[in-house]
Amino acid sequence: MPQAPVVIIGSGIIGLAHAITAREAGFAVMLFERDARALGASVRNFGTLWPIGCEFGPERDQALLGVQRWKEVAARAGIWTKTQGSLSLAYREEAWAVLHQFAARHPVFELLEAPEVRHRFPASNPENLRGALYSPHETVVHPPSAIPALAGHAESLGVELHFATQVVRVHDDAVETSDGRSFRFDRLVIAAGEEMRLLFPAELAEARVQKCRLQMMRTVPQPEGFDLGAILVSDLTLCHYPAFRDCPGTEALRKRLESELPGHHQWGVHVIAAQHHDGTLTLGDSHEYGNDLPPESRPEVDELILGALRDFVQLPDPRIASRWQGTYLKSMIGQTQVVLHPRERVTMVTAMGGLGMTLGWGLAEKTIASWNA
Numbered sequence: 001m002p003q004a005p006v007v008i009i010g011s012g013i014i015g016l017a018h019a020i021t022a023r024e025a026g027f028a029v030m031l032f033e034r035d036a037r038a039l040g041a042s043v044r045n046f047g048t049l050w051p052i053g054c055e056f057g058p059e060r061d062q063a064l065l066g067v068q069r070w071k072e073v074a075a076r077a078g079i080w081t082k083t084q085g086s087l088s089l090a091y092r093e094e095a096w097a098v099l100h101q102f103a104a105r106h107p108v109f110e111l112l113e114a115p116e117v118r119h120r121f122p123a124s125n126p127e128n129l130r131g132a133l134y135s136p137h138e139t140v141v142h143p144p145s146a147i148p149a150l151a152g153h154a155e156s157l158g159v160e161l162h163f164a165t166q167v168v169r170v171h172d173d174a175v176e177t178s179d180g181r182s183f184r185f186d187r188l189v190i191a192a193g194e195e196m197r198l199l200f201p202a203e204l205a206e207a208r209v210q211k212c213r214l215q216m217m218r219t220v221p222q223p224e225g226f227d228l229g230a231i232l233v234s235d236l237t238l239c240h241y242p243a244f245r246d247c248p249g250t251e252a253l254r255k256r257l258e259s260e261l262p263g264h265h266q267w268g269v270h271v272i273a274a275q276h277h278d279g280t281l282t283l284g285d286s287h288e289y290g291n292d293l294p295p296e297s298r299p300e301v302d303e304l305i306l307g308a309l310r311d312f313v314q315l316p317d318p319r320i321a322s323r324w325q326g327t328y329l330k331s332m333i334g335q336t337q338v339v340l341h342p343r344e345r346v347t348m349v350t351a352m353g354g355l356g357m358t359l360g361w362g363l364a365e366k367t368i369a370s371w372n373a
């Protein structure tokens with residue numbers, strides 16, 4: 001009997017990165033997606049590949065590899081990407097101090113005084129600006145088009161795709177789908193995103209992961225010729241990502257932001273602005289934790305996001321074209337990625353939090369390397 005294939009559950013970035021990497025390594029691969037197309041976090045995010053948010057060391061290396069893999073695969077699959085770097089703008093003295101401390105860690109980061117920022121990035125708001133840090137690696141993709149295109153690319157490599165097919169049970173060496181069929185596997189990768197009640201719920205509960213819901217928006221296309229110049233963030237973002245945690249000044253900045261912006265603190269608002277090939281900008285976000293959140297979006301949270309945005313970006317056309325929510329699982333004990341092995345030959349990749357687009361490819365390489373070891 002021929003060897004059973006690698007089976008992947010989920011057609012988000014984590015499932016697709018595993019499917020493509022496994023196929024490239026010569027495995028037969030079958031992928032199951034419960035919906036007719038990917039509708040999870042992978043099509044709802046900013047599309048920012050974000051090494052600057054990752055802790056220095058192996059995680060940052062994994063993120064840089066993620067950027068490289070996205071670009072390689074995207075070039076082959078005809079997917080738009082743009083490496084334009086990120087600009088972290090400092091408006092408070094404390095934020096400027098954090099950026100100095102951060103810049104000292106690696107010569108690749110460039111500290112820019114306010115006049116130079118204004119000259120190079122005319123969309124930034126000059127009022128009260130102290131300076132900024134430019135980092136060259138950060139890259140943008142357009143998730144709603146990139147993820148389906150990636151699935152098409154996986155299929156062209158020979159991955160067998162089963163959309164609108166939910167996996168409802170995992171047996172010792174086979175998965176069972178909701179239509180009663182059974183598919184054998186040699187290895188199984190579960191990349192089911194926010195789903196935590198169907199497949200190995202006890203193991204997920206024990207791993208201490210929780211849902212986090214985010215509010216997001218997209219602007220109308222900006223006028224022809226407008227270029228944001230980089231992915232833009234400011235003071236609030238410096239307190240959000242693990243990379244800045246070790247800077248001695250981060251605590252003072254956090255305290256000041258908490259007292260000046262209590263609403264932002266309450267809803268976990270920090271703001272990213274990323275521009276895509278069609279001229280639109282993706283904007284967000286907020287963070288609300290809990291496994292049974294109410295369905296309503298919070299208009300007041302959108303207002304907090306837009307208010308904070310105006311403090312650092314001047315858009316020619318700030319009209320909002322669409323709003324949505326996204327959900328991911330997050331580790332409650334501070335892990336950036338949670339990999340479980342609930343059974344032999346079963347890998348469950350979950351709780352990539354806000355960095356799954358960035359870290360997914362590196363994680364897939366690790367998973368597949370562990371099979372060959």
Ligand SMILES: Cc1cc2nc3c(=O)[nH]c(=O)nc-3n(C[C@H](O)[C@H](O)[C@H](O)COP(=O)(O)OP(=O)(O)OC[C@H]3O[C@@H](n4cnc5c(N)ncnc54)[C@H](O)[C@@H]3O)c2cc1C
Pocket residue numbers: 009010011012013014015032033034035037038039040041042043044045046047048049050165166167168191192193194195198199214215216284285325326327328349350352353354355356357358359
């Ligand atoms: C609003 C928002 C902004 C973000 N911004 C960024 C960012 O800019 N940069 C970054 O690096 N990361 C970002 N992230 C994080 C990133 O989007 C996620 O970490 C990543 O998309 C998770 O990918 P996934 O494949 O695990 O999950 P998903 O994309 O949710 O995919 C899981 C898939 O599994 C399917 N599925 C579930 N159960 C089954 C089953 N039983 N059978 C078959 N199929 C099943 C689901 O239908 C779904 O399509 C953001 C996340 C959100 C929500």
